[in-house]
Amino acid sequence: MAILQANLHHAIAASAVIEKIFSEGGLDIALIQEPWINADSMVAGLNNAELCSEDTVTAYVEVKGPNRSKVLFCSAYLPGDKQDPTEELTNVLEYSRRQKSELIVGCDANAxxxxxxxxxxxxxxxxxxxxLLSNCLQVLNNGHTPTFVTKTRQEVIDITFATENVSKCITKWHVSSENSMSDHRHIRFDISGLVEAQYPRVRNPKDTSWDMYMSP
Incomplete structure (x- = not known):
């Protein structure tokens, strides 16, 4: 699976670049922030896109293969005017745990x-x-290539992180040099070799029928 992460800066041209990559068959999933929207607050310029909330988009995907894997993909914009950037991420993480699914998040962290x-x-x-550390989430960024670039400033503020199991299946993470038509560069990575997440089996002695257990 080929994944792209991008902040579109509400730009028509930046949306057109993503649409072109999709049409050429070079992309499976895009994690986008600050999309181009129309007067009805619907995502414009990209086919089959749905907003889940003002700043967070999630898609629950079942990856078919020898072992079916459940993965929750999340694209998040973390507004810089909020002191704590983790509130919405906490809700997404709790949902993924309830569903016993892996989680991959691409976000403009403004951090x-x-x-x-x-x-x-x-x-x-x-x-x-x-x-991230307290929830055992793995940061996938590597290197110091800036993800946000203007004439006066360059910085890494876009990050990708994932639950531990699926993070081992993510390869080729890099900041792309292609023209994004936005002040944020595209982030690219691949996912391969997904396996079903393993959860420990627990026995509760209170649920045991001791009479049946002790009977000959």
Whole structure:
């Protein structure tokens, strides 16, 4: 599976680039933030797209193969005016756990941390980093190639993270050099070799029929 992550900056041209990549068959899933929307607040320019909330889009996917794998894909925009960037992410993570599914998140974090390649670390970055570490979520960013580029500023503020099992199946993560027609560069990665998530089996002695167990 070929995945692309991008902040479209509400731009028609940036949406057209994504549509072109889809039409050429070079993409399976796009995790987009700040899409181009029409007067009815519907995503415009991209086929078969649905908004789940103002800042978060999720898609529950069952990947077919020798072992069917359940994966929740999430695209999130974390507004910079909120002190705590993890509120909506917490809801998504709790849902994935209830569904016993893997989770992959692509987000415009508006947060700095050297863990994902930023030039410095700020308070939002600390909060988001603590959230990821405490929930055993793996940051997939590598290197220091800026994801946000303007004439006056370059920084890494777009990150990708995933649950531990599926993170082992993600390869070729990189910041693309292709023209995105946005102030955010495209992030590309592949997913291969997905397997069914394993959950430990637990026996509860309170549910045991001891009379039947002890009978000859």
């Amino acid at each position: 700095h941390h050297t863990i994902w390649g930023s030039s410095d670390t700020n308070m939002r970055g600390e909060l988001l980093s603590d959230f």
